[in-house]
Amino acid sequence: MAHIKLQNIIKRFGDVVAVKDFNLEVEDKEFVVFLGPSGCGKTTTLRLIAGLEHPDEGEILIDGHLVNGLSPADRDIAFVFQFYALYPHLSVYDNIAFPLKAVKVEKPEIEERVKKVAEILQLTDILNRKPSVLSGGEMQRVALGRAMVRQPKVYLLDEPMANLDAKLRIDTRAEIKRLQHEIGATTIFVTHDQVEAMSLADRIAVIHQGVLQQIGTPHEVYNKPKSLFVAGFMGMPAMNLLDVELTSREGKPALYLSHTDVQLELSPWQQSNLNANSQHNDCILGIRPEHITASRESVGRKIAADVHLIEPLGSVNILDLMLGTHQKTQEPILLRVRTHPTFNADIGETIWLDFDDDQMHLFDSGTEQAIW
Ligand code: ATP
Numbered sequence: 221m222a223h224i225k226l227q228n229i230i231k232r233f234g235d236v237v238a239v240k241d242f243n244l245e246v247e248d249k250e251f252v253v254f255l256g257p258s259g260c261g262k263t264t265t266l267r268l269i270a271g272l273e274h275p276d277e278g279e280i281l282i283d284g285h286l287v288n289g290l291s292p293a294d295r296d297i298a299f300v301f302q303f304y305a306l307y308p309h310l311s312v313y314d315n316i317a318f319p320l321k322a323v324k325v326e327k328p329e330i331e332e333r334v335k336k337v338a339e340i341l342q343l344t345d346i347l348n349r350k351p352s353v354l355s356g357g358e359m360q361r362v363a364l365g366r367a368m369v370r371q372p373k374v375y376l377l378d379e380p381m382a383n384l385d386a387k388l389r390i391d392t393r394a395e396i397k398r399l400q401h402e403i404g405a406t407t408i409f410v411t412h413d414q415v416e417a418m419s420l421a422d423r424i425a426v427i428h429q430g431v432l433q434q435i436g437t438p439h440e441v442y443n444k445p446k447s448l449f450v451a452g453f454m455g456m457p458a459m460n461l462l463d464v465e466l467t468s469r470e471g472k473p474a475l476y477l478s479h480t481d482v483q484l485e486l487s488p489w490q491q492s493n494l495n496a497n498s499q500h501n502d503c504i505l506g507i508r509p510e511h512i513t514a515s516r517e518s519v520g521r522k523i524a525a526d527v528h529l530i531e532p533l534g535s536v537n538i539l540d541l542m543l544g545t546h547q548k549t550q551e552p553i554l555l556r557v558r559t560h561p562t563f564n565a566d567i568g569e570t571i572w573l574d575f576d577d578d579q580m581h582l583f584d585s586g587t588e589q590a591i592w
């Protein structure tokens with residue numbers, strides 16, 4: 221199938237640098253998802269691979285061959301973009317069959333392949349209709365079917381499910397994953413939906429402002445974010461990010477919530493790790509809501525917090541807590557915690573928090589890179 225390599229890619233549109241020194245290798249048969257907020261450069265990077273845009277600098281290689289100068293048609297790539305274009309005069313069947321007819325596949329094989337794809341995408345009942353009478357979701361599925369019916373080296377999918385309703389989106393997601401596994405085609409899928417990214421990807425490439433922030437398995441980007449951006453972007457509710465100050469107390473590193481006298485105790489492992497990085501003073505501590513245990517007793521190494529708001533979500537409760545008050549601005553310092561739905565507390569009540577040592581992340585405020 222296909223191995224894709226992007227080497228030092230830069231793409232400018234006038235003054236805008238849409239893609240900045242981008243380096244990435246996608247392995248043969250791999251499913252990589254480009255994830256990032258709107259305008260971060262996902263589509264541009266995909267269009268560069270497709271050959272619809274050309275890089276100002278850098279090289280794009282498919283299976284070791286430089287493709288910078290090749291047209292999209294010569295790259296053996298199937299792509300589906302969010303804004304699909306169907307042939308209005310052709311039926312759904314003929315739209316899906318079009319790429320196969322273009323390369324003169326035998327009629328019975330076309331029929332078999334179109335029917336299989338139509339079944340997967342729930343289009344069987346509307347194969348005779350014309351695009352003008354289809355809903356947005358149906359049109360998007362036809363565009364997806366037209367790409368799936370081919371067996372190219374590479375699939376490039378840009379938010380191909382943006383117009384589907386929630387249920388169909390989940391069903392189609394599962395089908396895309398199963399089909400990609402079955403066909404074994406190298407796939408790059410663009411989305412800004414992190415649940416979609418987590419559920420589909422072998423590896424996720426998190427992009428921000430044209431820069432590849434991190435590439436890793438869903439587990440790695442969620443649990444070992446390399447930068448503050450990745451930490452804050454992945455996860456719902458988002459990771460708590462607290463301004464902290466690293467000082468020395470009795471010869472040992474100590475962590476305080478900035479502008480408060482709340483001390484956050486460090487484990488021996490964290491202390492020894494900080495000794496080697498003693499140049500960090502202003503830092504940001506990251507901890508996910510599910511990595512904090514709330515209790516109504518103060519025993520042990522715990523931090524006091526006042527209940528600010530309770531959101532019962534059925535399977536869990538999300539508690540907004542006040543950890544302290546900024547000494548200068550008097551602004552509350554808030555933190556979110558996920559609890560079991562049976563955890564009861566009243567607004568204004570003081571409860572006690574235990575941070576999971578293994579799940580605490582520390583970032584340098586200046587570089588925004590992870591310290592641990
Ligand atoms: P979205 O999720 O909203 O589709 P994206 O991450 O795919 O966003 P891109 O479409 O790649 O982002 O755009 C990256 C940047 O490049 C943006 O600032 C965008 O405005 C700019 N850009 C993209 N295409 C062009 C173009 N043809 N001309 C000028 N600027 C462009």
